[in-house]
Amino acid sequence: MNRLIRLFGTSIGRKLVMAVTGVLLIGFLISHMLGNMTVFQGQESMNYYAAWLKKHPFLWVARAGLLTIFGLHVVTAISLAIENNAARPEGYRKKSAVAATLSSRYIVVSGLLVLAFLIYHLAHFTFGWVQPDLYHFVDEKARHDVYRMVVLGFQNPIVTGSYVAAMLLLGFHLHHGARSLVQTIGLNHESYNTLIRIGSNTLVAALVIGNCSIPLMILAGFVDPAAK
Amino acid sequence: MNDEETMDLRLHVWRQKDSKSPGKMVTYRANGISPDMSFLEMLDVVNEELVTAGKPPIAFDHDCREGICGMCSLVINGVPHGPQQGTTACQLHMRHFRHGDEITIEPWRARAFPVIRDLVVDRRSLDRVLQAGGYVSVNTGSAPDANAIPVPQDNAEAAFDAAACIGCGACVAACPNASASLFVAAKAQQLSLLPQGQPEREKRAIHMVEAMDREGFGGCTNHYECEAVCPKGIPVRYIADLNRDFLRSALTSREVKPLPPAVDAEE
Numbered sequence: 001m002n003r004l005i006r007l008f009g010t011s012i013g014r015k016l017v018m019a020v021t022g023v024l025l026i027g028f029l030i031s032h033m034l035g036n037m038t039v040f041q042g043q044e045s046m047n048y049y050a051a052w053l054k055k056h057p058f059l060w061v062a063r064a065g066l067l068t069i070f071g072l073h074v075v076t077a078i079s080l081a082i083e084n085n086a087a088r089p090e091g092y093r094k095k096s097a098v099a100a101t102l103s104s105r106y107i108v109v110s111g112l113l114v115l116a117f118l119i120y121h122l123a124h125f126t127f128g129w130v131q132p133d134l135y136h137f138v139d140e141k142a143r144h145d146v147y148r149m150v151v152l153g154f155q156n157p158i159v160t161g162s163y164v165a166a167m168l169l170l171g172f173h174l175h176h177g178a179r180s181l182v183q184t185i186g187l188n189h190e191s192y193n194t195l196i197r198i199g200s201n202t203l204v205a206a207l208v209i210g211n212c213s214i215p216l217m218i219l220a221g222f223v224d225p226a227a228k
Numbered sequence: 229m230n231d232e233e234t235m236d237l238r239l240h241v242w243r244q245k246d247s248k249s250p251g252k253m254v255t256y257r258a259n260g261i262s263p264d265m266s267f268l269e270m271l272d273v274v275n276e277e278l279v280t281a282g283k284p285p286i287a288f289d290h291d292c293r294e295g296i297c298g299m300c301s302l303v304i305n306g307v308p309h310g311p312q313q314g315t316t317a318c319q320l321h322m323r324h325f326r327h328g329d330e331i332t333i334e335p336w337r338a339r340a341f342p343v344i345r346d347l348v349v350d351r352r353s354l355d356r357v358l359q360a361g362g363y364v365s366v367n368t369g370s371a372p373d374a375n376a377i378p379v380p381q382d383n384a385e386a387a388f389d390a391a392a393c394i395g396c397g398a399c400v401a402a403c404p405n406a407s408a409s410l411f412v413a414a415k416a417q418q419l420s421l422l423p424q425g426q427p428e429r430e431k432r433a434i435h436m437v438e439a440m441d442r443e444g445f446g447g448c449t450n451h452y453e454c455e456a457v458c459p460k461g462i463p464v465r466y467i468a469d470l471n472r473d474f475l476r477s478a479l480t481s482r483e484v485k486p487l488p489p490a491v492d493a494e495e
């Protein structure tokens with residue numbers, strides 16, 4: 001235990017926390033997206049999936065785990081950001097970035113905006129505060145009609161726009177994050193660096209396009225709210 | 229040399245009397261500068277004029293002026309060591325500038341590098357990090373036989389590349405977090421890649437990282453600005469190596485004593 005306390009007291013130890021929680025969050029994002037894709041299969045699929053999740057005996061374990069991982073990621077990020085800021089009390093009058101990308105320089109900002117979106121997203125679909133009139137539908141099998149809530153919800157262009165914007169921000173966060181974590185855990189070799197860059201960009205693009213396809217297809221009228 | 233070959237410049241230079249006084253940017257003219265001069269020689273010209281006029285010259289660090297000692301430390305137009313990649317400020321020539329250019333010159337900026345005067349900063353924090361583990365212990369006495377210890381060729385090359393670090397601190401100056409990771413990685417890996425560096429390898433990784441944090445450098449967020457400005461082209465691959473070494477040592481080494489307090493060398 002004493003070992004771990006010493007490890008997480010260091011900057012690299014806390015970067016390990018960022019990388020491990022980052023991988024786990026990316027894993028969650030992939031499974032969350034795949035689950036939500038059931039919307040394209042129709043009402044039965046999505047409501048079945050939603051009811052299965054809601055009744056899952058480990059639902060609260062999973063929620064607690066996610067909250068812990070997310071909380072660790074955010075708290076560690078803030079502690080590192082404060083230290084990194086303090087390391088240069090007097091800045092340059094003129095400073096040019098030579099190699100840093102926009103996504104690396106604004107990772108704290110993109111992270112905080114993703115956090116803001118997450119709160120909005122939970123308020124929207126988990127707590128039903130954003131579009132309360134769409135929250136109480138029940139389907140024929142007496143399940144929460146998640147399908148209609150989602151499909152009618154995303155027919156609102158403002159709602160769809162906010163989700164698309166948030167996913168672009170998430171993609172911006174992960175453009176740096178996904179490749180950065182590989183370096184953090186100590187993997188860097190010219191024989192596979194290109195593969196990592198291509199692989200992480202592909203993964204992030206797939207996440208952004210996949211997630212955006214849901215609200216955009218709905219707004220474009222490709223998903224029938226009355227479909228079974 | 230005829231007049232057309234020289235150039236006139238406007239310099240915006242950080243002036244600060246001592247570590248306690250506030251500093252400010254001051255504008256100077258550098259006239260009649262030859263493109264064959266080095267950047268430091270250009271500053272020498274300005275300083276001679278200042279001294280002749282009875283004003284205090286611009287203080288800047290330098291020693292070898294041939295790119296090997298790591299003393300020169302100027303942020304030129306927002307880039308440590310200036311626009312020419314793989315080149316120290318002392319080896320940067322004025323032909324990379326044009327007549328009429330405005331050039332901003334600032335000191336390395338980091339909490340761990342307090343300004344001593346003008347463009348001179350105190351970089352002893354780097355020495356203290358080295359003191360924490362950037363060494364190998366050897367027995368005195370007769371010299372060991374040459375080639376008695378086999379060293380894989382690849383490791384020898386990699387250690388040599390890391391050893392190219394001249395400890396100038398440009399990596400710190402360039403990093404948005406003022407992190408010394410590239411310096412620490414190079415100084416740790418140049419030893420840890422070799423058989424002679426193995427006995428102290430775990431302790432070295434842990435103590436150097438702890439010392440780096442203690443000195444108030446920031447952490448690495450993988451921007452790779454350091455690699456881009458390093459006059460010796462040290463790659464960030466060594467930071468990954470250090471991360472791996474550090475994480476493995478911190479999690480699995482048998483015993484590593486707490487980091488001892490730093491002692492400053494004589495002034």
Ligand code: HEM
Pocket residue numbers: 015018019021022023025026029073074077078080081107108110111112114115173174176177178180181182184185448449450
């Ligand atoms: C689902 C959401 C998120 C995912 C998948 C994610 C993923 C990642 C990944 C993979 C990294 C790279 C770690 C490394 O460089 O080793 C990272 C870094 C970072 N994340 Fe997130 N993140 C998410 C949300 C957030 C939030 C809400 C914040 C809020 C502050 C945040 C702040 C940061 C910061 C500041 C870094 C850089 C840390 C550093 O390099 O020191 N992230 N993230």
Ligand code: FES
Pocket residue numbers: 289290291292293294295296297298299300316317318319
């Ligand atoms: S003065 Fe020695 S490296 Fe520039």
